[in-house]
Amino acid sequence: RTGRLLWETDLAAPPLGAPVFSEAARGVVASNVVGESHLIGPQEVRARLSAKPATEPSRPQTYDAITRLASSDAGLSKTGASEWLGVRIVPRAASRPASLPGELICNPTVMGGGILAPLAVGQVHLLDLAGQPVATPFQPRVTVGSRLAWTTPGVATVGGKEIAVLTDGAQNIYSLELEGSSTPSLVERATAKLPATAAPLPAAVAGDRAVVSLADGKLAVYRVPALEPAGTLALSGEVVWGPYAAGEVVLAATAEEVVAVTVSGDPEIAWRAPLEAGKPVGEPLVDGDGAVIAFADGALVRFAIKSGDPSATLDLGQALGSGPTAYGPRWLVAAADGSVLVVTHP
DSSP states (O other): OOEEEEEEESSSSSSSSEEEEEEEEEEEEEEETTTEEEEOHHHHHHSSSSSOOOOOOOOOOOOOOEOOOSSSSSSEEETTEEEEEEOOOOOOOOOEEEOOSOOSSOOOEEETTTTEEETTTSSSEEEEEOOOOOOBOOOOOOOTTOOOOOOOOOOEETTTTEEEEOOOSSSSEEEEEEEOSOOOEEEEEEEOOHHHHHHBSOOOOEEEEEEEBBSSSSEEETTTTTTEEEEEOSSSSSSOOOEEEEETTTEEOOEEEEEEESSSSSOOEEEEEOOOOSSSEEEEEETTTEEEEEETTTTEEEEETTOOOOEEEEEEEEESOOOEEEEEEEEEEETTTSSSEEEOOO
């Protein structure tokens, strides 16, 4: 009830994404940038220490992104690489590298039961953990000699169908849908021109609105899936974190502030919170009517989604390296040094 730190274990390398509780594995699963994945169960909690990794790569490698599927499975990847490390924790912990059809050009994301992987060759693939195709890839029409610099897709269910939204890193935005059952294909639902060059940041989908960051410090909003323009909004500077969907708003941060933007009508700022120290890290956690954001300087802050009131602020006393996730009545978060922290709700 005090928000104090309950437990901590050191994984000895910077974290890769946030630690998560897995019902299937009956424990907390945490991975790090060298490809080790730890299963932290009741025994490790009692000992306040994680034992040797449940899985680790067969050869030295570093990773910069993790894509977690609905189970405890995950793909550990690196932009520019033509393989990822497929990790399974249950029923038996194992990891295996999987070859991809080309080099990743941005972080993958989950779509359906697969991993949506934009590649440097210009195609967008939907693959399983072993790197095998789940659907026919999407190939946009491009001019000879042009190169697409896909940005991380945002995926959400709109009108009963799962839609992926991403930009080509230039001035085009696409919405993609999985079509067909026996031989599924990733198909283009719509494409539109952006008012300025896209920033190399993920897209967010909130309700039936897609939000992307532009290099000129604005957010551009589109109706999904048709990608009809729904307005732009200038921020106080270049976006350095987000955008992320959080209930009724989209969260983003510049070097000066965190902002919540309502996008159901004309986009407008619902509230602002000045950045007094470290910038936000990882994805926010939607916690009832609040959004919990981790900051690099060691703070966890729960903002009311509608008003922005900081209803709870915790100083964990060490730099953080991930956003928070839910762990029953507690929160999980990774420190910058790889420690997994379990804290009570204040």
